[in-house]
Amino acid sequence: MITYYRDPDVLVTSTGVRMSGRDYRLGDLAEVWHRQGRRSWSAVAGRGALGLAMVIPVLVGLLGIMVALVIDASTATTIALAGGGILIGLAAAPLADVLLEFVDRSYDRGSRRREIWARVRGSDVLLLDTDNAQRFGQIYRALQRALDHDSVPRA
Incomplete structure (x- = not known):
C-alpha cells in the first residue's frame, strides 16, 4: 500500500x-x-492592510526627508528631520520581513x-x-x- x-x-x-x-x-x-x-473579502482586505503597513513607514520617512529639505530651518533641525526620516525608512526593512511572512501565510491559506x-x-x-x-x-x-x-x- x-x-x-x-x-x-x-x-x-x-x-x-x-x-x-x-x-x-x-x-x-x-x-x-x-x-x-x-x-473572502476579509482575507483580501487583510493582505491589503499588510501591504499598507509595509509602505507607510517608507512614505513617512520620505516625507520627513522632503520636509527637512523644503523648510527653512536651522542646520541642526534639518539634519534631525532628515536623519529621523532615514531611520524611519530603515526601520521598515525588518518590519517588512515580518509582514511579508504574514502575507506568504495568507496566500497559503487562500481566500x-x-x-x-x-x-x-x-x-x-x-x-x-x-x-x-x-x-x-x-x-x-x-x-x-x-x-x-x-x-x-x-x-
Missing part, C-alpha cells in the same frame, strides 16, 4: 481514502471533482473555500471542505495520483 497523503483528518492511499471521518475504497469513487467557493466532491454509488458526496489552499492542493493531487495508480491494469 502506498500512502500519498496523511494528516490527522485525511488519509489518501493506493487502496482508499479517509476524509471527514468516512472511509471510501478507490473503486467506489466513480468521479472526483473540486469546487471553489466565493472569495476561498475549496471542496472536493466525489460520486459514490450514484450519490454526490462532499469529501473535503477547507479554506487552506495549500492543504487542498496537496490532498487533491494525492487523490488524483491514487486514482491514476488505481486505474493501472494489474497482472
Whole structure:
C-alpha cells in the first residue's frame, strides 16, 4: 500500500481514502471533482492592510526627508528631520520581513473555500471542505495520483 497523503483528518492511499471521518475504497469513487467557493473579502482586505503597513513607514520617512529639505530651518533641525526620516525608512526593512511572512501565510491559506466532491454509488458526496489552499492542493493531487495508480491494469 502506498500512502500519498496523511494528516490527522485525511488519509489518501493506493487502496482508499479517509476524509471527514468516512472511509471510501478507490473503486467506489466513480468521479472526483473540486469546487471553489466565493472569495473572502476579509482575507483580501487583510493582505491589503499588510501591504499598507509595509509602505507607510517608507512614505513617512520620505516625507520627513522632503520636509527637512523644503523648510527653512536651522542646520541642526534639518539634519534631525532628515536623519529621523532615514531611520524611519530603515526601520521598515525588518518590519517588512515580518509582514511579508504574514502575507506568504495568507496566500497559503487562500481566500476561498475549496471542496472536493466525489460520486459514490450514484450519490454526490462532499469529501473535503477547507479554506487552506495549500492543504487542498496537496490532498487533491494525492487523490488524483491514487486514482491514476488505481486505474493501472494489474497482472
